[in-house]
Amino acid sequence: MTRLKFFLFLLIAIFKSHSVSAEGWPTIELSGIDLTTVKRIQIKEDPVYKTSKEYEAIPLAQVLSRFPEADRAAKDRVVVFTAKDGYSVSMALADAMSEHGYIAFRDTEAPSGQKWLTFKFGKETITPAPFYLVWPKQGLDKWRYPWPFQLASISLQPASTYFGAAAPAKITDDIRTGFNLFSTYCIRCHSVNLSGGQVGPELNVPKNITEYFIEAELAGFILNAPAYRSGTKMPSFEKILDRQQAKAIVTYLKQMKNEKAGTK
Ligand code: HEC
Structure with missing residues (x-):
């Protein structure tokens, strides 16, 4: 590109x-x-x-x-x-x-x-x-x-x-924080339960990202995708998000495994 x-x-x-x-x-x-x-x-x-x-x-x-x-x-x-x-x-x-x-x-x-x-x-x-x-x-x-x-x-x-099926039904402080971050930084490119943007891959259905990605690497990938995949189209968030925020996003994404579209 x-x-x-x-x-x-x-x-x-x-x-x-x-x-x-x-x-x-x-x-x-x-x-x-x-x-x-x-x-x-x-x-x-x-x-x-x-x-x-x-x-x-x-x-x-x-x-x-x-x-x-x-x-x-x-x-x-x-x-x-x-x-x-x-x-x-x-x-x-x-x-x-x-x-x-x-x-x-x-x-x-x-x-x-x-x-x-x-x-x-x-x-x-x-x-x-x-x-x-x-x-x-x-x-x-x-x-x-x-x-x-x-x-x-x-x-x-x-x-x-507004965010439809990407919004979590179960709300704890961590899930809310993670979803707020996801909806600010990620949903324009990624959908969850097919709700959201289409520039990047869907992250929940049929398989949740935590069902096939090494979970311990997920926060690192979210912070700096170019450090994992050369030529990736996903921007680095290293200067914008910290590790704790990336982990909160992972907590939200992991929760959505229990809330796959059609199973709520
Ligand atoms: C400008 C668009 C864009 C934004 C914003 C974006 N991503 Fe991505 N993301 C992509 C693209 C495109 C890919 C897959 C292809 C690639 O690596 O180039 C990807 C890949 C991923 C993957 C790996 C999925 C897989 O199966 O390859 C995860 C996880 C992910 N993004 C999470 C996030 C999170 C969380 C955020 C918010 C902090 C985010 N992305 C923001 C475009 C984006």
């Missing part, structure tokens, strides 16, 4: 995952949001334009504050960002509220009469219109703080709804 193709594939994993319906859960259509309290924000290194940018934007927390209090206070809710093509990406509600994300709606360098400049996405030339989630603070982890573009709506959903 060429570098460019590989980069595109990572981008797709980071920016888009599965297609879901937000029906029935509180949803904010971004086309209807109030753009009067606009701020100009600076981005040091925008991941799609690969340069510094300035946008007109409104704070994400301000948009999220329109969700009913009861939904924001409920446990295990995830914020789901849906693009106009129906693809979506999620993040933890606490992260969405805490790190000062902004919903950008205009690039200040766009020629008059236009809102955005184009960028190359694989073979396509596109813009982030109508809305683009950006994070001015530098150095944030892009898996945890995603940068989805062409956004149409934001919804709040229980993790068990």
Whole structure:
């Protein structure tokens, strides 16, 4: 695989995952949001334009504050960002509220009469219109703080709804920690019980990964797949996760052996 193709594939994993319906859960259509309290924000290194940018934007927390209090206070809710093509990406509600994300709606360098400049996405030339989630603070982890573009709506959903059969039925602290990590870093590429991404292999059915992988090596593989398999398409998580977190993911994956689809 060429570098460019590989980069595109990572981008797709980071920016888009599965297609879901937000029906029935509180949803904010971004086309209807109030753009009067606009701020100009600076981005040091925008991941799609690969340069510094300035946008007109409104704070994400301000948009999220329109969700009913009861939904924001409920446990295990995830914020789901849906693009106009129906693809979506999620993040933890606490992260969405805490790190000062902004919903950008205009690039200040766009020629008059236009809102955005184009960028190359694989073979396509596109813009982030109508809305683009950006994070001015530098150095944030892009898996945890995603940068989805062409956004149409934001919804709040229980993790068990959004992640479907990949969500564990049995919840202990370790399993919850492991599942939260898995849903942040892994599910965009891997499915569990056929729920999740398809870039990497399914990890539970018909055989759970712990039924054929040397279990003691699993945390090491998760942390640094390229140290096990040259040419692997799985990125290293060494700089992002620690061994204890990798072990929590293994605890979650191992639990799912008891919760194979069709046996719950
Ligand atoms: C960008 C996509 C991507 C992400 C993100 C990703 N993986 Fe992978 N993973 C792959 C691919 C592709 C393979 C298999 C082929 C290979 O090695 O290139 C793989 C292989 C694996 C395997 C070995 C399975 C097998 O039978 O070969 C495990 C276990 C695994 N990943 C777990 C995880 C976990 C846990 C996470 C989250 C911390 C994760 N992966 C994140 C793409 C990804």
